[in-house]
Amino acid sequence: MKIAGGGIDNMIKMQTSRKTGQKVSQKIIQKTDNQIDQSMISRRNHSLLIKGIFKNYELYLLSLSGLIYLIVFKYVPMYGITIAFKDFNIYKGIFQSPWVGFDHFIRLFTSAKFLQVFTNTLLISIYKLIFTFPAPIILALLLNEIRQLVFKKAIQTISYIPHFISWVVVSGMFLDILSPNTGILNKLIKSMDFEPIFFMGDKAYFRSVLVVTQIWKEVGWGAIVYLAAIAGINPELYEAAIVDGASKLRQVWHITLNGIKPTIAILLLLRIGNLLNAGHEQILTMYNPAVYEVADVLSTYVFRVGLGQMEYSFTTAVDLFNNIIGCVLLFSTNHLVRRLGEQGIW
Amino acid sequence: MLIRSRGEKTFEVFNIFIMILLGMVTLFPLIHIASKSLSDEAYVLARDIVLFPKGLQFEAYRNIIGNARFARSFQNTIILTFVGTSINVMMTVITAYPLSRKRFPGQSAIMVFYVFTMFFSGGIIPSYLLMRDLKLLDSMWSLILPGTINVYNMILIKNFFMSVPDSLEESAKIDGCKQIRILFSIFFPLSLPAISTITLFYAVGHWNSYFAALMYLNSRNKYPLQLFLREMLIEETVDVVDISNLLDVAPDSVKAATIIVATVPILVIYPFLQKYFVKGVMIGAIKE
Numbered sequence: 001m002k003i004a005g006g007g008i009d010n011m012i013k014m015q016t017s018r019k020t021g022q023k024v025s026q027k028i029i030q031k032t033d034n035q036i037d038q039s040m041i042s043r044r045n046h047s048l049l050i051k052g053i054f055k056n057y058e059l060y061l062l063s064l065s066g067l068i069y070l071i072v073f074k075y076v077p078m079y080g081i082t083i084a085f086k087d088f089n090i091y092k093g094i095f096q097s098p099w100v101g102f103d104h105f106i107r108l109f110t111s112a113k114f115l116q117v118f119t120n121t122l123l124i125s126i127y128k129l130i131f132t133f134p135a136p137i138i139l140a141l142l143l144n145e146i147r148q149l150v151f152k153k154a155i156q157t158i159s160y161i162p163h164f165i166s167w168v169v170v171s172g173m174f175l176d177i178l179s180p181n182t183g184i185l186n187k188l189i190k191s192m193d194f195e196p197i198f199f200m201g202d203k204a205y206f207r208s209v210l211v212v213t214q215i216w217k218e219v220g221w222g223a224i225v226y227l228a229a230i231a232g233i234n235p236e237l238y239e240a241a242i243v244d245g246a247s248k249l250r251q252v253w254h255i256t257l258n259g260i261k262p263t264i265a266i267l268l269l270l271r272i273g274n275l276l277n278a279g280h281e282q283i284l285t286m287y288n289p290a291v292y293e294v295a296d297v298l299s300t301y302v303f304r305v306g307l308g309q310m311e312y313s314f315t316t317a318v319d320l321f322n323n324i325i326g327c328v329l330l331f332s333t334n335h336l337v338r339r340l341g342e343q344g345i346w
Numbered sequence: 347m348l349i350r351s352r353g354e355k356t357f358e359v360f361n362i363f364i365m366i367l368l369g370m371v372t373l374f375p376l377i378h379i380a381s382k383s384l385s386d387e388a389y390v391l392a393r394d395i396v397l398f399p400k401g402l403q404f405e406a407y408r409n410i411i412g413n414a415r416f417a418r419s420f421q422n423t424i425i426l427t428f429v430g431t432s433i434n435v436m437m438t439v440i441t442a443y444p445l446s447r448k449r450f451p452g453q454s455a456i457m458v459f460y461v462f463t464m465f466f467s468g469g470i471i472p473s474y475l476l477m478r479d480l481k482l483l484d485s486m487w488s489l490i491l492p493g494t495i496n497v498y499n500m501i502l503i504k505n506f507f508m509s510v511p512d513s514l515e516e517s518a519k520i521d522g523c524k525q526i527r528i529l530f531s532i533f534f535p536l537s538l539p540a541i542s543t544i545t546l547f548y549a550v551g552h553w554n555s556y557f558a559a560l561m562y563l564n565s566r567n568k569y570p571l572q573l574f575l576r577e578m579l580i581e582e583t584v585d586v587v588d589i590s591n592l593l594d595v596a597p598d599s600v601k602a603a604t605i606i607v608a609t610v611p612i613l614v615i616y617p618f619l620q621k622y623f624v625k626g627v628m629i630g631a632i633k634e
Contacts, residue, residue: 056451058525059444063456066441066495070459073492077468077476094475139368142361151362157620158369161376164612166554168572169605172579173375176382182393182598184378216372248354273465281557285580299470306471307561319469327465 084317090310104317113301114318121297121322124207124278131211133271136222137264141252143223144230156227159220167217171285174213175200206291210282225267226260233259265342273330276322298322383407383602390596405595406603416604418567419574422486426570427552430490434499434548435541442500443529446507447515464497470561477562488562489555489570496551499544506540507533546619553612571608578604 079094084104086097108114139159146152162170177183178199186196199205237255246254280299287295296304298318306315377397382390386401394400410416444450445457468476473492482488510533518528534541556572563569569577577583579601 059447059450062440062444062525065437069494070463074463077472080468080472080475142364145361146365155365155369158372161613162372164550164616165609166572168556168575169609172575172605173379177375184396187393285576302470307474312471316469316471319471323466323469330465
């Protein structure tokens with residue numbers, strides 16, 4: 001502040017001294033003054049910038065390690081995307097492989113396999129969006145209505161235990177529980193004289209298993225954010241509503257839900273930006289060849305075919321397509337959310 | 347208190363019932379598996395175990411703990427979690443600090459540089475090729491380095507640092523303190539709740555991750571726990587019968603015991619950190 005203030009003072013002084021010393025018409029003086037002013041200000045800004053950089057050199061040094069990390073592990077792989085437009089040859093490397101233009105994309109859009117995988121991705125993502133997105137909101141609303149604080153705390157604590165269990169273990173447990181021969185659930189089904197169901201190997205059930213296990217694992221964890229948002233609502237609003245004779249349901253609708261609307265908007269946005277990320281860590285541990293037809297999503301396909309069969313260029317094209325759709329979805333929903341008067345991510 | 351209508355009272359009972367049901371559904375798979383790991387062979391094979399163990403035995407645990415491959419992968423995971431988390435936390439704190447200071451030239455550009463990577467990435471194959479070119483394939487570093495800084499965690503710490511009063515930094519500067527010392531002797535201790543939170547996030551991430559290991563590792567003796575579990579529980583390539591050594595233990599009990607041993611370490615530490623991470627998630631939820 002001091003430096004900048006002094007600068008302006010000096011400038012004003014110089015301006016006045018120059019004015020008194022010359023006999024040219026007023027207009028011209030003003031014009032030249034303006035020009036001088038601007039050049040001086042920009043020079044001043046320039047030196048301020050240099051000073052700023054110099055003064056903060058320690059902060060730059062601290063930032064450096066992170067920037068190197070970003071460049072090497074995040075931006076260099078982005079350069080690697082160019083192999084989607086090349087015929088990648090492992091001996092020639094990324095740089096020297098010949099360009100092939102959009103060949104891989106043409107192959108992509110004309111292959112039946114891609115259509116299947118893309119449909120799966122979209123369906124699984126949409127099912128998950130419809131069922132797993134509202135679940136934590138409902139849980140938070142219900143938990144919020146419980147008056148017995150110890151009980152509430154206990155249920156909350158239990159509900160987010162599964163978040164800390166790995167997908168491998170979750171899949172292992174559900175494989176055991178849902179097994180048609182040895183599983184406890186099928187024992188129950190058989191005891192009621194129904195045919196046992198091979199949940200993990202039946203195309204009709206597999207996607208439901210994905211959605212249900214996802215809810216089991218993440219619902220409690222997801223509710224934390226909403227509970228925090230609910231806790232931030234001004235209690236006077238409820239008191240006023242009660243005085244006005246609003247029923248419980250109306251209070252929940254007009255105050256609680258309304259209060260957490262911005263949180264819901266932001267989380268929904270992030271979720272939609274990640275829409276095509278159907279959850280490969282989960283699917284990769286749960287699926288098996290019997291259900292590939294309904295369970296194979298873009299990322300599992302890229303992993304299996306790309307690394308397994310070394311189809312590097314083609315699967316990078318698949319991945320890039322996935323990535324671009326994700327970005328388009330994110331930008332457009334962000335735009336939409338802001339249009340609707342809510343705060344977006346940026 | 348206010349008089350509650352009959353409808354509200356019915357709802358309350360119903361709500362408590364729903365919550366108890368939810369708690370049971372959440373805990374059931376865990377209790378079921380724990381009981382299986384402790385039950386006698388005959389009952390496990392007869393699928394007689396529901397909630398409580400029958401015919402107590404501890405052989406399954408003795409077996410799995412004595413298994414060399416399990417011990418090896420367990421050790422790998424402990425080293426990975428410890429080394430990985432230390433690097434994660436250090437790097438996250440160091441990069442979050444300059445970004446939390448009052449504007450210095452280029453700061454917002456650096457921020458954009460970070461945030462962009464949250465929405466766009468090179469993808470599986472280019473990352474794999476990078477690891478190959480860096481000669482990191484089949485090394486523990488391939489599991490640690492690519493995920494050094496999680497941008498979401500970094501922003502969480504940055505926001506926490508921004509809430510620390512400026513006067514602390516100013517007075518330290520007047521005393522001639524270097525920035526790095528201001529960070530480690532003022533901001534670090536003041537931000538322990540947030541730092542504990544991200545430590546937990548990173549540690550759980552390392553403990554539970556398997557995808558990177560699946561992509562980058564080839565040698566069995568370098569496998570982390572989750573890959574061993576994957577082979578045992580899902581691929582069923584680790585011969586469980588062989589592990590159970592034909593003692594009086596059902597293969598399913600050995601599997602169940604492995605699950606328990608692999609999961610308990612994480613579940614044991616989390617209640618202690620619970621109050622921190624709930625706070626931490628809340629900080630993340632509040633926008634700047």
